Amino acid sequence: MTMTDTGVRWVPVPPRRRRPRTLAVGGAVLAALLIVHVIAWRTTEMSFATLLDGADGMADFLSEAIPPDLSADVLLPSLEGALVTLWIGLLGTTLSIPFALLLALAAARGTAPGPVVYQAARGLLSFLRAVPDVVFALIFVTAVGLGPFPGVLALVFHNVGVMGKLWAETIEDADPGPPTALRSAGAGRLQVAAHALLPSLTPQLTGLLLYRFDVNVRSSLVLGLVGAGGIGFLINQSIQLFRFDEMLTHILVVLVLIVAVDRLSALVRRHLGSAA
Amino acid sequence: MLQVTGARVRYGDREVLHGVDVEVAAGELLAVLGANGSGKSTLLRAAAGLAGSDGGENDGEVRVDGRERAPLDVALVFQRIHLVPRRTVLDNVCAGALGRLPLRSSLVAALFPRAVREEAMGCLERVGLADRAHDRAGALSGGQQQRVAVARALCQRARVLLADEPVSALDPAAAEQVLGLLAELAHTERLAVLAVLHQPGLAARYADRVVGLREGRVVLDGPAGTDVGSLYPADDRDLEAVS
Ligand SMILES: Nc1ncnc2c1ncn2[C@@H]1O[C@H](COP(=O)(O)OP(=O)(O)OP(=O)(O)O)[C@@H](O)[C@H]1O
Numbered sequence: 303m304t305m306t307d308t309g310v311r312w313v314p315v316p317p318r319r320r321r322p323r324t325l326a327v328g329g330a331v332l333a334a335l336l337i338v339h340v341i342a343w344r345t346t347e348m349s350f351a352t353l354l355d356g357a358d359g360m361a362d363f364l365s366e367a368i369p370p371d372l373s374a375d376v377l378l379p380s381l382e383g384a385l386v387t388l389w390i391g392l393l394g395t396t397l398s399i400p401f402a403l404l405l406a407l408a409a410a411r412g413t414a415p416g417p418v419v420y421q422a423a424r425g426l427l428s429f430l431r432a433v434p435d436v437v438f439a440l441i442f443v444t445a446v447g448l449g450p451f452p453g454v455l456a457l458v459f460h461n462v463g464v465m466g467k468l469w470a471e472t473i474e475d476a477d478p479g480p481p482t483a484l485r486s487a488g489a490g491r492l493q494v495a496a497h498a499l500l501p502s503l504t505p506q507l508t509g510l511l512l513y514r515f516d517v518n519v520r521s522s523l524v525l526g527l528v529g530a531g532g533i534g535f536l537i538n539q540s541i542q543l544f545r546f547d548e549m550l551t552h553i554l555v556v557l558v559l560i561v562a563v564d565r566l567s568a569l570v571r572r573h574l575g576s577a578a
Numbered sequence: 579m580l581q582v583t584g585a586r587v588r589y590g591d592r593e594v595l596h597g598v599d600v601e602v603a604a605g606e607l608l609a610v611l612g613a614n615g616s617g618k619s620t621l622l623r624a625a626a627g628l629a630g631s632d633g634g635e636n637d638g639e640v641r642v643d644g645r646e647r648a649p650l651d652v653a654l655v656f657q658r659i660h661l662v663p664r665r666t667v668l669d670n671v672c673a674g675a676l677g678r679l680p681l682r683s684s685l686v687a688a689l690f691p692r693a694v695r696e697e698a699m700g701c702l703e704r705v706g707l708a709d710r711a712h713d714r715a716g717a718l719s720g721g722q723q724q725r726v727a728v729a730r731a732l733c734q735r736a737r738v739l740l741a742d743e744p745v746s747a748l749d750p751a752a753a754e755q756v757l758g759l760l761a762e763l764a765h766t767e768r769l770a771v772l773a774v775l776h777q778p779g780l781a782a783r784y785a786d787r788v789v790g791l792r793e794g795r796v797v798l799d800g801p802a803g804t805d806v807g808s809l810y811p812a813d814d815r816d817l818e819a820v821s
């Protein structure tokens with residue numbers, strides 16, 4: 303038997319008995335996973351052969367796209383479009399704050415006025431979250447016509463659902479101490495929310511808001527593809543006109559925009575984190 | 579001032595308080611002592627009207643100043659203090675007045691009426707922290723925070739103050755200071771103060787009277803300095819002797 307300098311003995315690891323049931327369950331799970339993947343593969347018509355056949359098309363596409371068309375009459379509209387996209391994302395986020403806050407308070411145990419309101423608020427949030435913003439955009443484009451406005455509306459609707467849910471969860475996880483203290487001093491529900499919950503949670507709630515802003519700017523790009531204004535609209539246009547060099551310019555501008563927003567939001571969130 | 583009569587609290591079919599009577603006079607600091615699980619917190623919650631809100635059942639009567647207890651009659655001070663650390667000391671104290679403010683003058687701190695702010699400053703001065711009014715509550719030491727919590731309770735204008743282990747999370751010097759403050763408030767402002775304590779030594783020094791609980795019954799009621807050793811299991815007593 304070997305020993306270390308400190309006098310600890312090497313002890314053989316005793317055999318671990320695996321129970322046959324664990325093995326059977328593990329095997330079954332593995333088999334099931336395999337089967338669903340085979341089904342998925344077949345249904346989506348995955349095929350390496352098609353990909354290889356398409357390689358020529360890809361090469362053509364790339365040769366047309368590179369170099370990107372950086373002339374002023376492409377780049378300037380592109381930058382303008384990117385700004386519109388940014389404004390859509392910004393308004394879509396900001397305008398959803400009051401609705402998200404009200405619904406979050408109604409959908410958090412502890413601040414909800416009663417079980418009926420709680421369930422109703424939860425249901426509404428789930429619905430808004432379940433309908434993708436692109437679907438909202440298609441609906442609003444039909445209703446109010448092409449342009450950035452339906453894009454803002456679409457973002458507000460979907461974002462209220464997502465942000466309301468995130469905020470409600472943050473409110474539920476808050477330290478119950480200060481609310482208890484204020485309730486015992488006779489404060490009402492809204493007073494407790496305003497003076498105990500929200501002030502304690504400001505950094506978390508703002509962090510989630512910035513995260514949503516980041517996501518919404520990216521979504522508003524996709525909304526542009528379905529006609530809701532911004533640079534997405536330009537990308538769509540250049541694809542339809544087979545101007546792939548212009549498309550690449552737009553995509554590069556988008557890249558810069560998204561990286562900038564992402565950096566900014568990360569920076570602010572880090573500051574919030576250190577202030578908390 | 580505070581009269582608890584026949585407090586009987588049940589959780590499920592387990593009775594935790596078996597008809598406890600406790601009375602605290604205006605101008606008196608009463609210390610409640612007892613081993614873990616003897617029912618001290620439950621008694622305090624019953625006095626505050628909170629037993630029953632957590633699945634317990636409570637019979638018995640609580641009277642304040644001869645009348646049945648109204649919601650704002652008693653103020654609470656907690657072991658874990660429960661201030662909002664990110665807000666200023668002054669805003670935290672003002673929050674004690676929320677129960678009597680309408681929503682339109684209390685939805686955000688900026689709306690608090692001048693009178694409330696000045697009263698809160700007075701409460702802060704009472705606990706010796708007027709110079710910290712604009713600091714973030716979280717920047718204060720534990721003992722200072724507990725004094726701010728006492729100021730918040732004062733701002734509620736309750737005549738009865740209930741404190742569950744108000745000094746258990748504090749270092750010895752801060753504990754002495756907070757208890758000294760509670761005793762002084764009882765004596766000079768004629769408040770009725772009931773404090774659950776875990777250190778018989780502190781109770782002997784600051785309380786006017788001590789009540790001992792064991793298994794949900796009052797087994798001891800006497801002036802400060804009464805020997806309370808019998809309340810604690812034997813091996814705990816050695817520890818208490820050391821502290
Ligand atoms: N919400 C509750 N549900 C069920 N039982 C409870 C509840 N609260 C208290 N009890 C029981 O009541 C008894 C008394 O509890 P209490 O908290 O009053 O004791 P305590 O004297 O404050 O103890 P400690 O010194 O540990 O704070 C305990 O046996 C506890 O298990």
Ligand SMILES: [Mg+2]
Pocket residue numbers: 618619620742
């Ligand atoms: Mg207790």
